[in-house]
């Protein structure tokens with residue numbers, strides 16, 4: 001009896017190419033290998049310089065400094081391949097004619113992680129009718145706990161394969177495009193605000209006499225616990241906060257110190273500033289390195 005070929009809709013994203021191998025690409029690649037069960041041999045990374053590719057080669061990925069070689073290799077895997085645009089917005093705009101020449105005939109998934117660059121701008125550069133997904137990840141994908149929001153013009157056939165893959169390392173909501181810059185400020189950049197808060201908590205404990213290593217471990221565990229509690233109990237953060245504040249106790253004295261310093265307003269300003277900055281860097285106004 002003739003063996004039936006496997007249902008194509010059940011096949012996975014087969015080959016992944018990363019155009020740009022900086023901090024974000026590295027976080028994604030590490031996450032996919034360690035937490036997404038992706039074989040390093042199915043990943044190819046392109047960078048401008050050989051030295052930037054070395055850390056990927058050490059993981060067992062292929063590397064190149066020729067973008068055309070990367071596209072050729074991913075194309076060879078058929079329409080189940082994915083190319084991730086992981087260069088800076090200004091680098092993309094500066095080399096737009098090269099990116100158009102490379103990708104205008106690519107029929108796999110084209111996943112942009114570039115802050116600020118809209119679907120319309122991506123289509124202007126690369127062409128219409130491609131399977132383009134605009135996304136904004138954060139670097140916690142490296143530990144399988146990222147936030148990676150995405151927007152897609154139409155749910156093209158095969159999009160769910162990409163969704164399944166990227167959901168292995170992140171909370172992967174599909175949202176309206178107008179929300180992407182806000183989520184960039186909230187989680188793409190927001191993770192850096194949380195690192196700052198962890199450092200500040202640790203500093204406070206060191207000031208009071210705890211050793212730095214233990215202070216940072218406890219600060220990190222406290223932030224993880226707070227996030228998990230908000231998520232799993234689905235309770236308003238201020239209700240949870242009230243349960244920590246005993247009347248006349250220790251916590252309300254700390255909360256008072258935060259209020260006097262304008263803590264809430266500072267965080268709101270930070271998310272606002274990072275959100276609005278997306279529009280500026282989308283015009284190529286960024287230091288290109």
Ligand SMILES: NC(=O)C1=CN([C@@H]2O[C@H](COP(=O)(O)OP(=O)(O)OC[C@H]3O[C@@H](n4cnc5c(N)ncnc54)[C@H](OP(=O)(O)O)[C@@H]3O)[C@@H](O)[C@H]2O)C=CC1
Pocket residue numbers: 019020021022023024025046047048049050052067085086087088089091095113114115136137138139188189289
């Ligand atoms: N970092 C983060 O937390 C986040 C970043 N992003 C987005 O990810 C993208 C990358 O950011 P990040 O990784 O931080 O930046 P990096 O500067 O760390 O990385 C940029 C990479 O692009 C490579 N590169 C530049 N031009 C080209 C080109 N023409 N062809 C191929 N490779 C090229 C560089 O190569 P070389 O090293 O050889 O110069 C470098 O490896 C940005 O668009 C950013 O908005 C989104 C969310 C979060």
Ligand SMILES: O=C(O)[C@@H]1CCC=N1
Pocket residue numbers: 115184188189
């Ligand atoms: O700082 C940046 O521009 C990138 C985009 C979101 C997080 N990092």
